[in-house]
Amino acid sequence: MKNAMDLLIDKIKEKNNPTVMGLDPRYDMLPECIKLKYGKDVKSVCEGILEYNKALIDATFDIIPAVKPQIAFYEMFGIEGMKCFKETCKYAKEKGLIVIADIKRGDIGTTAAGYSNAYLGKTLVGNVEESFYDIDWVTVNPYLGIDGVKPFIEDCKKYNKGIFVLVKTSNKSSGELQDLKLEDGKKVYEKVAELVNSWGEELIGEYGYSQVASVVGATYPVQIKELREIMPHSYFLIPGYGAQGGKADDIALGFKDGIGGIVNASRSLMCAYKSDRWKDKYKDEEYAKATREEAIRMRDELNLSINK
């Protein structure tokens, strides 16, 4: 069987599209047609969000390889939100998409194992091991060192899954910690990159990339280029495109021979119907069509830069 990294690259090649659609729904992002259809209690709101997610998946599953639900946006609706998260992942899997759950968990030993069991592996329930979510990849925080990452790596091996470890994040203040300069002249994120390299050595697939991959923000082009050198076997999950200011040409620095990264867009895809670019062409109830057209535009823009 192909490993999880090869499967993701295959899917990106099949769709000729290195885009992952972030599914980060908030109530105020919902189109009016959905808001009007559902009640305003939390159960109804989450049903509305699920309809929204499903419609966005329906409109794009044939042209994108993956979705990335950000779990915070479901956790914030309590139990009902988590049900919506579960159903969203399930629906995306049914449509043949790869599911990257953006959970950024990081903890020690048995606790990290708990998280990994929850989202990648299985949990002992009574006498049997049970799996609760349909997820292929998760994001992981490296602050606690290998103790916090190892349980995830074990589950990557056992269940053929993958992880993206935070190396250099896309946000403004990411440098406060990640850019601190060490006594040997390297920066913290470079050191983390070296750790990620070593953690992933055993799990390199046919394309030369490891199931232990990394998060590298589109907003830091110099670092993208540098990290591509330091981590030749690490696929990049690249947030920060669009709204946050990351450009296609910058992102292309993380690619080599047409592969090397998968670029996240959340709001620019989900709320395309409200964007300056598409709001005059599409009505509120055509929100999914707007998302599809923006996904095509984004795909073509990225490919143009990557294949320059």
Place this chain on the structure above:
Amino acid sequence: MKNAMDLLIDKIKEKNNPTVMGLDPRYDMLPECIKLKYGKDVKSVCEGILEYNKALIDATFDIIPAVKPQIAFYEMFGIEGMKCFKETCKYAKEKGLIVIADIKRGDIGTTAAGYSNAYLGKTLVGNVEESFYDIDWVTVNPYLGIDGVKPFIEDCKKYNKGIFVLVKTSNKSSGELQDLKLEDGKKVYEKVAELVNSWGEELIGEYGYSQVASVVGATYPVQIKELREIMPHSYFLIPGYGAQGGKADDIALGFKDGIGGIVNASRSLMCAYKSDRWKDKYKDEEYAKATREEAIRMRDELNLSINK
């Protein structure tokens, strides 16, 4: 009104006990009497865990100030686990305990706000803001810098809550990242400590401690002592006592005038009935009595060291 930090210190003083009971249940930790009473499907197992948690709270709420459910151990049971987490927090609050949810979340901007809304604040649902959990404090990961922490600080102000930011964790490999030496001779965790200091400046209460507090592992006594100097206004949540090897005398280095930290014990309290110390005195069905006796022993041991 007193701020969240003062309320926690008041509670610790009232009980004369700087212990927080970690509620990190796993199926294999449950006493046989509970395993036999409930079915083996996930709903029944989570009901069993809730009975276990409630019994442990009933047995200790008059002698401990707080509980710390580690959310991974609930997330790993999917939706049913999250219901159990919610009910556990609610029950502990009803019993007058302070609830510290160990969630170690860390993300950027709106995502961090999502997490903070979920566990400390409120979420916009339809036209109203709703709160889903009864939680006073959460733990937060600093890897993304202030962007990831600010939304939590906002909610600390708005809803009178508190956060413990990871500074130096108790696990073996915590040094891989946290102990890296910077060009100015400081270590990463010391730099994080300085950041935490500055983040918490505005939220210092009557006892001189801030609602922006920190996590400092009991397994690193040299660092506890040093961090007490660097962060004079930071209360310590101290994991690593007992099973992980942290000693009461080491922990006492984080205290000054009898206050300064709250020490977590999970397995040693929850599974006291199975421990070498108590297994001959208490039968399986007396598990809660064993937890109470261990909680008293731990309290007295800590106080002896703190008041030396």
